Ligand SMILES: [Zn+2]
């Protein structure tokens with residue numbers, strides 16, 4: 292997948308991302324609806340995590356109406372199929388997976404505290420092992436590891 296600097300409008304990546312996401316959703320037996328396409332497109336145009344209300348408002352600004360309950364449902368479907376991640380940080384929201392594995396997987400995001408972009412990077416296996424061991428020592432049964440590091444991206448440094 293093409294990686295673009297966070298400060299460049301990423302219109303070019305919308306089509307390939309949409310194509311991949313729709314194929315994955317279809318393979319997972321999900322219905323390919325118009326709201327689904329719209330939500331994926333909106334996420335693909337953003338480098339920062341987006342919440343359901345922001346997605347709804349962005350679409351509204353384009354004269355497209357999708358109610359927020361539908362947006363929430365689509366976001367959780369995308370998360371269940373591993374196509375999107377919920378990222379916490381300065382601002383909570385969802386980003387599309389850029390590692391392209393069509394199943395939920397541990398994710399690590401570098402979240403810029405200045406521009407808000409979130410970049411997914413693979414979680415090193417050894418580090419993940421350590422994290423899970425620590426959690427286990429506290430009697431915590433981890434379902435899915437999501438790590439985010441906050442700081443400044445290359446464009447904001
Ligand atoms: Zn991912």
Ligand SMILES: [Zn+2]
Pocket residue numbers: 297403404405406407408443444445446447
């Ligand atoms: Zn930044």
